[in-house]
Amino acid sequence: MSLQKLQNALFCFTLAAVPVVSRAGGVTCHYVYGGEEHVLAVAPTAAPYTVPAIAVGSYFQFRVVLEDGPRAAVHVYTYAAHAESRALVHEAAYRYPPPADAGADYGFTGYQRVYEPALGSELEYWCEAAQAVAAPR
DSSP states (O other), X not given: OOHHHHHHHXXXXXXXXXXXXXXXXXXXXXEEETTEEEEEEEOEESOGGGOOOEEETTTEEEEEEEXXXXXXXXXXXXXXXXXXXXXEEEEEEEESSOOTTOXXXXXXXXXXXXXXXXXXXXXXXXXXXXXXXXXOO
C-alpha cells in the first residue's frame, strides 16, 4: 500500500471516530405557573414552524423554539388562550449559542414574567443552554 493511501485511510478512520456535535446543543427552560415549577427540554430544529405550543394552566400556551443552522436562535412565544382563540402576549428572541457572559443566576434570558391581559394570570420563565449533544450521522 502506498504512503498516500495509508494516510487517506488513517484520515478517514480518524473522522469516523470523532462525534459530530451540533452547534445548538439544546436549551432547558424553567417555567412557573400557579406556584408549580416545570422544566421544558428543547432540542434544536431545522423546522421551527412545526414546534407546538404547550398548554400551561387554563389560559397560557408556551412555545420555545431553538432554530438550528447558520441563523441559530432561541425564540420564546407566550399566548393567552381563551375558548377557540389565542393571542400572542409575549415574544422574545435570543442569540444562540448565548454570549459567554450569559448564564448568571437565570440563564441567558434572565427571569421573565408574562401576564395574561384579561385575568392577570402570571407565567414566569427563564432558559439556559443545555450540554451539546452528538448529532446523528
